[in-house]
Amino acid sequence: MECLYNNHMKNSKVYFTDLRTVPGNDMLTKLERLIRKAGIADIDFEGKFTAIKIHFGEPGNLAYIRPNYAARVVDVIRSLGGKPFLTDSNTLYTGGRSNAVDHLDCAMKNGYNPISANANVIIADGLKGTEYREIPVNGKYCPAPKIGSAIADADIFISMNHFKGHEQTGFGGALKNIGMGSASRGGKLELHSESKPVINTTKCRGCNVCVKNCAHGAISLDADRKAVIDYSKCVGCGQCVALCQFDGAVLKDYNTSQELNYKIAEYAKAVIDGKPHFHISFIVNVSPECDCWCHNDAAIVPDLGIAASFDPVALDQACADMVINAPAIPGSKLHAEHPHEHLCGEDKFHLIHPDTNWQSGLEYGEEIGIGTRQYELVEI
Numbered sequence: 447m448e449c450l451y452n453n454h455m456k457n458s459k460v461y462f463t464d465l466r467t468v469p470g471n472d473m474l475t476k477l478e479r480l481i482r483k484a485g486i487a488d489i490d491f492e493g494k495f496t497a498i499k500i501h502f503g504e505p506g507n508l509a510y511i512r513p514n515y516a517a518r519v520v521d522v523i524r525s526l527g528g529k530p531f532l533t534d535s536n537t538l539y540t541g542g543r544s545n546a547v548d549h550l551d552c553a554m555k556n557g558y559n560p561i562s563a564n565a566n567v568i569i570a571d572g573l574k575g576t577e578y579r580e581i582p583v584n585g586k587y588c589p590a591p592k593i594g595s596a597i598a599d600a601d602i603f604i605s606m607n608h609f610k611g612h613e614q615t616g617f618g619g620a621l622k623n624i625g626m627g628s629a630s631r632g633g634k635l636e637l638h639s640e641s642k643p644v645i646n647t648t649k650c651r652g653c654n655v656c657v658k659n660c661a662h663g664a665i666s667l668d669a670d671r672k673a674v675i676d677y678s679k680c681v682g683c684g685q686c687v688a689l690c691q692f693d694g695a696v697l698k699d700y701n702t703s704q705e706l707n708y709k710i711a712e713y714a715k716a717v718i719d720g721k722p723h724f725h726i727s728f729i730v731n732v733s734p735e736c737d738c739w740c741h742n743d744a745a746i747v748p749d750l751g752i753a754a755s756f757d758p759v760a761l762d763q764a765c766a767d768m769v770i771n772a773p774a775i776p777g778s779k780l781h782a783e784h785p786h787e788h789l790c791g792e793d794k795f796h797l798i799h800p801d802t803n804w805q806s807g808l809e810y811g812e813e814i815g816i817g818t819r820q821y822e823l824v825e826i
Contacts, residue, residue: 457822458757459484460764464825465730465751474518477752480826481522481726484754489602489722491528497600498523498532498565499627501608502553505542506740509731511608513557517564519606519726528602532558532567534627535594536575537738538634539661539683546573570594575631583719585712585814587705591625592633593716603723605758609765611734611746613687615707616795616804618736619765620725620758621811625713637709638682642702643695647672650694656686689739696801707807714758715816726754727765734779734798746780746794747772759808759817766804769794 461484463476498519503510516532523530532553536544543549546569553559553567560566571577571594579598580590597603605623612618629637652671664679665686673686673694686695717723729750733742750768755761774781774789780798789797795804808819 456818457820458755458760458818459824460753460755460757460760460821461824461826462753462764463751465749474514476826477515477518477726478522480752481519481724481754483824483826484724485756486522486724486754487526489526489724491523491526491602494528494601495599496523496528496530496602496604497570497597498530498604498606499597499623500532500534500558500606501623501627501737502532502534502543502549502558502567503556504738504740505552505555507737507742509608509610509733509737509742510556511606511728513559513563515728516558516606517562519604520563520565523604530565530604531596532563532565533570533594533596533600535570535597535629535634536631538631538638538681539685539738541661541738541740543738544631544661545575568596570596570628571630578630578633581716581719583712583716585709585715587709588636588712588716591713591716592630592636593628593713594630597628597717601721603718603721605723605725607725607727607761608731608737609727609729609769610732610737611795611798612736612802613799614703614736614802615710615807616703616799616802617762617766617769619762620727621707621710621714621762621807624717624725624758625710628717629713633713634683635681637706637713642677642680642682643675643687645673645675646694646696649692651692653692655689655691656695659685659689661685703802703804704806707803708810711807711811711814711816714811715814718758718816723758724754724756725758725761726752727761728752729765729768732769744778745775746778746798747775755821757817757821759811759819760821761817763808763819764821764823766795766808
């Protein structure tokens with residue numbers, strides 16, 4: 447795989463394994479070999495609390511990472527002397543993960559429990575999302591990100607990321623899982639503060655789906671049955687953008703996505719700066735939208751494999767390049783919109799979400815020193 451970016455910065459290594467198996471070499475074995483080859487054992491885990499940041503899956507969405515993979519990562523960390531736990535922060539929007547009680551229930555039902563995943567689950571920002579640490583990063587957009595306490599207090603940070611599309615950031619990968627996913631509910635409000643959507647009244651059908659699903663009661667229908675947003679109540683969570691099937695609810699402009707990605711990069715910096723960290727991305731079930739919704743649409747490209755790196759920026763760039771170079775799957779949302787094109791080499795995330803700018807987050811992450819877009823892909 448060729449890196450798309452070339453400058454004078456040193457390449458980061460991104461290790462990759464495909465999904466082909468033979469007897470005696472199953473995917474869990476391949477995962478362990480991958481992360482060991484990538485250097486996870488170079489981290490001093492002895493007696494250290496190790497946060498494994500992972501999305502436990504929204505009820506109804508089946509695209510989340512299988513807990514079997516988490517269990518193998520837990521086993522590796524324990525073998526190196528660490529004290530691992532699985533963690534995520536509460537969500538801003540309505541759903542099954544907006545408080546610790548519902549969030550834990552969701553995690554357990556999806557297999558993230560001490561039996562299946564071999565580790566305890568700790569909701570990072572507590573019962574109501576109010577347990578956090580403000581970590582100064584001198585950021586241009588977020589001077590002191592609000593990071594869930596369990597993640598902020600951990601000695602070591604490991605991310606396990608499901609790589610997929612995203613309606614506000616272009617795609618969700620390592621940086622989004624680290625930055626947005628580690629933010630407390632108040633932190634997520636800060637992240638979304640400039641990403642408030644608008645209604646395209648020419649496309650709005652008055653179907654009422656956005657009204658019913660807005661957790662903050664910010665949307666209503668006017669006399670012409672067109673959606674109207676009350677911006678005094680809107681928090682910019684983007685749920686209406688994801689749910690609208692007619693492109694009636696859209697991001698305000700291209701810069702909205704860009705600024706959100708900048709903020710996510712600053713939050714990611716707050717999480718990983720000054721502590722050992724390592725990142726694993728699963729390029730499987732690459733659905734067009736975020737895993738936070740209660741459904742997952744058909745994958746847009748074939749399952750590609752698993753990648754790992756110490757550098758989350760390089761990891762995201764490598765995963766994006768692999769998806770860009772892959773063919774579109776017939777029957778997917780992407781293929782339905784481009785039925786006579788294989789789309790190899792096309793930016794699939796921008797095709798699906800043209801109002802987003804995923805490159806901005808990686809460029810800014812590079813600028814603030816959390817990684818580089820230059821990488822060397824090492825196939826295991």
